[in-house]
Amino acid sequence: MGGPSTNRSGAKSGKTGSGRGRSKKAAPRARLPKMNPEQADAVKQIHGPVLILAGAGSGKTMVITHRIRQMLKFGMPPGAIVAVTFTNKSAREMKARLGKMLSRKETRGMVVSTFHSLGNRILQKEIECLPGYRYPFSILAREDQESVLADIYRGLKLDPADARDSGVISLISLCKNSGLEPEDFAEQRGFEAGGDLFGEIYRRYHKNVHGVNGVDFDDLILLPQEIFRREPEILAKYRRKWRHFLVDEFQDTNPAQYNLLLQLVGSEKQLCVVGDDDQSIYGWRGADVNIILGFEKDFPNSKVVRLETNYRSTARILEAANSVIRNNPKRTGKKLRPIAGPGEMLHGIIGADEVREAEIVADEIKRRVFTENQMPGDFAILFRTNFQSRAFEQELRNRNIPHHVVGGYKFFDRREVRDMISYLRVLANPRDETALMRVINRPRRGVGEGTLAKISQYILDQDEDHRPDVYTVLELMSETPGMIPGVRADVVATLYEFLELLANYRSKFSRATRLSPVLNELIRELNFEAEFRREADNDNVVKARMFNLSELVNMLSYMEDNWDESVPPTIFDFLARISLMAQDQDPDEDEQRGRVQLLTLHVSKGLEFPVVFLTGLEEGLFPSLRSLEESQENGFGDAGLCEERRLYYVGITRARRELFLSAAQSRRKFGEAQIVELSRFWDELPEGAIDWMIRETGATDEEDQKNTLTNLLDGLGSLGESE
DNA sequence: GTGCTAAGAGTTTTT
């Protein structure tokens, strides 16, 4: 299956309904008997440095996997090959593709992972050479970062509540990812009075995270670099082992990741990067398009291959895509060439409000599913922001159309799941204070805020240089009653029991051959069920929560069953996997197929669907208000708008056969309807490309009134000005 | 220390 000469047309056959086109019209995608010259050229370039500029739908994944096969054929050992992707999903997919093409033996030792997993892999082995870090370290999630920050705010006499939404965490992350010192970063960002304060917060943040033996996501990229700088022989070891690098979605690389890559690649430059500057949509996370644009400068003798033939979409869809992206300056300037015929026109929908928009979309899907026999899985509804999914979910549910929201509410954000994970974190790393604090009174054991405050105060009262960590204090307390005045004896006794429980399970976990039964036992011993009963008035809620916990056990068990390393997995391995999995767990991917997919534009990158609904094309929503403001503010021209446009381009190019574009005339914001303007992006489509399906105008009565009122006021306003 | 009610606040995108 999928040999070198049987090109599978390069389109991904991933999780969506693609390839199951049981619909009446044949998909436009052409099946090539063999690779086209550009693709063949790309596959041949097994020595770096190579830059493959791969337009959307140009058979990128196929080229990558075949290139790897080619490398193996020429005797490169699999263990020397490292393929880096941006998301776990694409890492999984690449593994699956390689697995089909190659035997297990042929791929043994090959690394296919995300940047973050790669960093984690290095840290697991090497972190102890950095002072103050020990092996099972904790990977801090967003919530943990917030609580670290809240502590700092308290210390600085700022409102700890601001630690939540002040965007400081994003700033810290952006700063780390840009590879800048906080001072330089502050200067570059043009902070005025706040500059020093930010530096101070940043410094304390790093110190505190380090203090709990924790690393945040960005540290997974940064700390390996520090190790390599301090210990050149460790770097040399990795360079001997890993000699060929391949990076997918290179346009999403940020400076920190690029630097790590440069370190690892060294002077041999056995590096192949694949990407599309037009699909760079993670600038807000530090990704820098200039890295891909400047690749040829950084690697002067690099070979450049462009893949511009598109096997995915109809000519009309590609015309729209080309017409839109042409508005961006600063590109490598690719143009997608269709293989397929013109196909249908683009369909336009304008609903009176967001509910009408959703109704029209859902009706159209319903009609096609029930009368034209199309599969629900052939449809995708894309939107800019997560909250837009609600209306669509509701309308699909009303019509009994199976659907699935990709990456919406997250399993790992559930409170009970986070509680259980916190237990595991404390067991793996007793210094993990955020986890310890979270778990200390869960389920409720009568250790309240008062007690915790006293403990914190006790720690603060100790000499700065040898402050004990919370865990140590708890141990001391339970040995010496009355150590902290005001903490009742029965509370001390409870804490003692709590510590015993932890000690007990720590040894159980370290002795057990399988971890999942122990986790199950822990859940039962903690008696979460009783806790849930007490909290919830609804039996289903209790069941759902228990189900989530058992799902966690299942995940662990599944991991143990599919572990391909010589040493069995530890709790830490499980935790690391969970943290890195973050967003994209689809435990039952097969089951999701055959459902209408609802997803954000960002999540949609790399996927394709026969029929795409690109929704919410309204000014301020898409392009988003923030991006527009940013563009104006910082004098960097219209960088924000350009990124939104690339996002638009990504959305358009997801469609294989048909593309619907939609907007609402008015949209409720916090429950209040507001008239919105059509997005400027409508105007960037080719002239006459749209076949209007529905174009509702006046909306409901009350909205109509508002509308006329606004017009009236506008009129008065301009009259006044002209006077 | 826990549980209820009322008021308030907030939606970009994610490894």
Added chain:
DNA sequence: CTCTTAGCAC
């Protein structure tokens, strides 16, 4: 509109 939090009674 929905979710979180502050304040008060037990």
